[in-house]
Amino acid sequence: MSTVDDHLRNLQDPPIEFRPELRWWLAEGLHTDETLRFEIDAAHRLGFGGMEFLAMDEAAIDHSRYGWGSEEWVHDSAIVVEETTARGMSVSFTSGTNWSNANVPTIDADHPAAAxxxxxxxxxxxxxxxxxxxxxxxxxxxxxxxxxxxxxxxxxxxxxxxxxxxxxxxxxxxxxxxxxxxxxxxxxxxxxxxxxxxxxxxxxxxxxxxxxxxxxxxTASPSASVNYTVSYVDRDGADAVIEYWRDIVLTPALREQIDRNPRAQMYMDSLELTTWGxxxxxxxxxxxxxxxTRRGYEIRPxxxxxxxxxxxxxxxxxxxxxxxxxxATTVAKVRHDYVQTLTDLYIENMLRPFAQFLHENGMLLRSEISYGLPFELTRPGPEVDGIETESLEFGSQIDAYRLLAGPAHLFGKQYSSETGATTRNHMLDHRFYDQIIATQLAAGVTKTVLHGWASTAGAEDTTQWPGHEGMWSMFSERFDLRQPASEFYPLWNRAIGRFQYLLRQGRPRIDVGILRTDHFVDNLSGMVFHDGNGERVPDEDAYGQWWMRNRENHWWQDLGMQDAGWSYDFFDPSLLLHEDVTFGDGVVQPDGPGYQALIVYQEALDAAAAALLLDWAQQGLRVLIVNGARELKLLLTRDYTTHDRAASQTPGLDGRDDELEATMRQLRALPGVAAIDDPVKTVSALRGLGVVGRAEFVDDNQSVLTYLREDGDLLHLYAYNFLYETGEPTTVEVMLPGEGFVHRIDVWSGDAAPHHGVRIADGRTVLSVRLAPGETALFTVDRSTPTVESAPDDLWEATSIDEWSISVESWDAGEPVVLREDRGLGYETREARPTTAVTLIRSASTALASWQDLPDVGPEVSGVGEYFAVFELNARPDGGARVLLDLGSTNGGLGSVVVNGGEARGFDTSHPLVDITDAVRAGRNDLTVRVASSLNNRLIARGYYETFHDIALGFLGQEGYHATRVRPHGLVGPVRVLRTG
Structure with missing residues (x-):
């Protein structure tokens, strides 16, 4: 059993497997060996934990020489695996219908293995x-x-x-x-x-x-030859991929490198298969x-x-x-049977054999299961080693992350997310991406795969500053060396690593499971950026002010459980029939999420799943049947589905409706089962069944999300004020099971301090937590140690800092460097690597303001600002008192704080409050604050956005280019030194 001390050792420097990873877009096989080694070394030095790589189409090069499957690509792949492995980083090959390595040149469109x-x-x-x-x-x-x-x-x-x-x-x-x-x-x-x-x-x-x-x-490109998309329903498709990888790709040298990497993976991207006819x-x-065979009737009629x-x-x-x-009902059942059959075949003919092959060759399978195709979203969960979601296609919505949290939690799968892709390239402050990660953590995503990384070097004719684009100009931010914020990535990666480390410990504790089947889940919702008049709305405005930030969840629309602090997941009811799922101690999956109750709300419910619910309910399972629930069908068309009467029919044309009705009649009669006709009554009905949230709020709170892990005597609690643009500071009291000592974890240092604001009520530990908009917090409750009750800290201002020496390191294009490589194959490979010219600007102002308002800086500058000041303290803190530096606002910029020449400390971009207790001294204290910007303002000045089409406008049937504006950058404060005690 782990102890607090065990975790504190790892929290000081979280192991590499808990650090954020990267999606890396290579310019096919064009990169020189020097570039590949330089990039991997840089990613490792900046604190990233792994690289997932793929070949992106690079213009103006010879695809037959550098495309996927070429000698250059195979050579480059071996270097990537070798260099990541040598540094203890994970490495992932990227699969998927748009990437050549999921498809094969050994077939044509008529081949049995072809789609x-x-x-x-x-x-x-x-x-x-x-x-x-x-x-x-x-x-x-x-x-x-x-x-x-x-x-x-x-x-x-x-x-x-x-x-x-x-x-x-x-x-x-x-x-x-x-x-x-x-x-x-x-x-x-x-x-x-x-x-x-x-x-x-x-x-x-x-x-x-x-x-x-x-x-x-x-077909998929880029490739040295024509690569045809394989079938995901006929076994021939998986066999063709397996044969090609076994006989061609996995050379003895590559196998040897893979064998040395315990975290080698294949990543299966979203299933972007197309039909033509x-x-x-x-x-x-x-x-x-x-x-x-499966449905018992002919599909032809x-x-x-x-x-x-x-x-x-x-x-x-x-x-x-x-x-x-x-x-209409009959045809709806047939349509269900068709897509259920496709899902069956996808699981049995693609995922299972592919995963088995990968396991035999030292790799795991991580996958964005199902979505994109008419496959059920959650049923494939048990078949893969890691379940991945993404921020782009789901608009970073908590309900969307709950969709795949169900199978991840039920089967103990690593739940990860491809994070950071938007339509806004280089435009947004770092806080925007921190909020995406914070939202994912609240749903149980504990592996961040940043979307992404691209070498700054690329083809000579197409690469310009700030660097090779990789994923075009529309689908990603770049978390690489071109960013001014990269200076602070080591601090940031350690902080995210601490979250991910602690929130992978023990087992998830989820209060309610919601039974939900969906073969057509809306993974287009994250691209719907238009208002009621059809006008383009910036991604950042929608993320920060719409949908979940406007009390509009997509799939479970009643917010009563969320406001009460209860957690819940979605999953297909057929997963309950899986041999690895059990009921005991009054909960579903006792050694996993431990759902205390299940909700049935959709009109269709499988008869076998209903029979299992009846069996478990007779043993004590609590079930809530909810009529009249409304859920999203397709946001693009503002289309919703209302389920008038839950479990009123089976989903398919199986002739078991009468059986289902009889089962549900028995189920409703049990004392542990309730039925309601309005989802608003959900919480009161569940309370009536005896459900108590494991991290329940004393009073409802509309601003906070939590996620809870149970680790023996330890409870690890994550809390997040998700109204980062529209909310106010809020204080919430969270009740946790049992009595214990509460540690608050500082994710920017790894230190743990006694949390002040703890009481005991009815045998439960109650934490009082104050959170600013967008702020996160992490706690560990040790139930093997007696509780120390305490009042919340009383913060008071010791001094404010109003006089500053300000300078800005302004970034712009420097002279490009040409890289040449001759591997003795009869040709020379050339890359252009743009460089960044940094000009130091000293501001005449001593007062804090955004850069565009500072003399000598202005609206065209991007880069890193440095702020120096001096403050006085009468005495060092003692007796457990603390000194905190409140930076006020950095305009969402990532940065660091140095006090008296000590080590650099990072900060939360939403609430930049830094504990400097151990660094201050009585009398004079020197303070240096560094804050980075995005490249937005410099790129506007250079005309960067004037030629890049805005893909979100395409969803409106419009043509146009990216529109952005000059954004405020830098430290604006007010900066105060606060004390406790």
Missing amino acids: KELNFIVESVRRGAGRDGALPRIDLDEDRAVGMLPGHRIAPRQQHFVAAVAAPVVSEGASGAVIDVDGIVDLTASVVDDTLAWEPADDRDWRLFVFWWHGTGQ AGGMFWGHSVAEEFR WLPFLTRQIMMMAAATTYLYEPTAEH
Whole structure:
């Protein structure tokens, strides 16, 4: 069992495996060995814990020489693995449908392993005319718009007949046709040698649907050869990837390096598969047979109702044909069965064999499971080693992070996030990204993978200051050496590492599990930056003022549990049937999250899951059935779903609705089960069942989120005031189970001090926590040590600091350096590495102000400001009293504080309050504060944004360039020296 002292040793210098990691975009295989080694050494020196690397398309170079799969790329990959391993860093290969290394050059679009789709052609047929002859075939070379995802299509040559289905049209409108389910005729058996003779039996307007499957033809780049996207539902796809990696990629030298790295991984990125044809349906040569076997009926007659169109991701699915109202439920069940089958095949034919292969070769599988495709979001969770979410596609919303927290917590998986991607390149202050990380920690994300890192060096003809772009100019911030803030990354990485270290200890304690199935989760919500008038809203305004910061959670919209301090996750109810999930001691998964109650709110519930709920409820499980809940369907169209009556039908066409109804009738009759008709009553109903939040607030608080870990006698509590733009300072009292001594962890130093503001109530430890907007706090409660009750600290101002010596190190473009490499292969590799020229500007002002308001600095400057001052103290603190430096505001800039020439100390960008007790002395004290800016103001002055398209405008059907403004930078205070005691 761990002790506080054990953790304090690690908190002083958190081990490298707990530090933030990086997504690294290489300019294909162009980088010289010198650059690769320099970049990895720099990342390690700045305190990052690992590198996930991939080849990004670099213009103006020879892809056959430098693309993925080339000798240069293989050589560079070996260096990356070698250099990261030598430093104890993790290394991750990047997989995914947009990255060449997930796809293979050994197939073409017609190969059994290639990605497939179901396409169709429709004919109008009337009685008296009929039709006789060859079935219409797909024009595989037709020029069709295929959505917004990158990638190039190479048309397949083959198509395979699947079905011919006739259906009468009831009505037709702008949004599509309504067809009569009862009139459907499956004509597949009547097709002979791809010909069909058929005439309707009545005078209605009949449509003949002819279905063919063929390859999507999707390819990925950059690559030394053409790499085709593989199937994620047929086993052939995984086998082709495994064979290529086993026989070609994993050379003996690379295997040796991987064997030396205990944290080598494959990272499977979001599943950005595309279809080309009119059907819009993912398919495989095994799908029809697998559907019949798993669902118990033929899919063919229902295919017209499965045809669809999408915009980029599965969340934006629109079906082309709808049934009449009396058959809407039946068709919805068929649609569920189709996507459930795809999810089954994705799990069994891709994830399981791929993970097994990786394990056999010394690698783990970390994955952004499911989203992007019509796969259930949470069911694949048990199949991977690490579950990853991201900040971009979900808009950094707490409810979105709760979606994948469920399977991560249930199965003890490392929960990570790709963090920092926005549409705003180099524009935003560091505080913006700190708030994303703070939000993720509140949901149990304890591995940050920053999006990202790019070498400043790149192709000569395309690389300009501040450096090689890597992920274009639209999808990421750069957490690398081009940033003025990089000076402070070692302090920052240690601070984030302390959070991630302590919040991985023990087991999560989550109060409530919410049963939720979604094959079309909205992972486009993070790109919806427009107001009611269709006007572009800056990402930072939406993140800071909309959605969760405006009391609008997307998926569980009632905020009663959140305001009470209760925690909750989402997951598909079928996961409860997994052999690794148990019920005991009155909770679900006692050695994991320990859900005290489960909520059922969606109209569809699997009969087998309901039977398990009944069994567990008879053993003491508490269940709340909530009718009338509303949840997000697609934010882009402001589309929501309301579930009038929870668990009123099974999700699929399995004929078990009556069984479900009988089970639910028994369930509702049990004493540990309650049902409500308004989600607002959720907390009171759960309290009525005896649920008490493990980190419950004494009084409701609308500003604070918490996350709790139980580590034997220790409790580790994270708290966060998430209203960083719209809130006020708040004080919350948090009640924790048991009595114990409370340590408050200073994540910027690793020190722990007794927390002042503790009392005991009814055998629980109650912490009083005051948090400024955006501020975070970390505590450990030791229940093996007696509680010391205390009042909150009384802070008083010892002095204010109003006179400063101010200078700014202004960053701008320097002269580029050309790097040359000749590896004896008959050619020379050349890179351009922009350099930064730093000009020191001394301000005549002695008063703090933003740089644009300082004489001699102005609105065009980015870089690092240095502020020197002197303050006096009558005496050093004693008897446990403390001295704190309150910087007021740094305009969100990252920085450091040095007192009397001591070591540099970092600070929270939202509440820059630094404990300087051990550094001060009686009398004169010298203070140096350094604060970094973003590159925004300098890049505006250089015209950087004038040529970069704003991708968020594309979602509005508009064209335009990035719009930004001059932003305030630097220390603005007021700066005060505070004392306690």
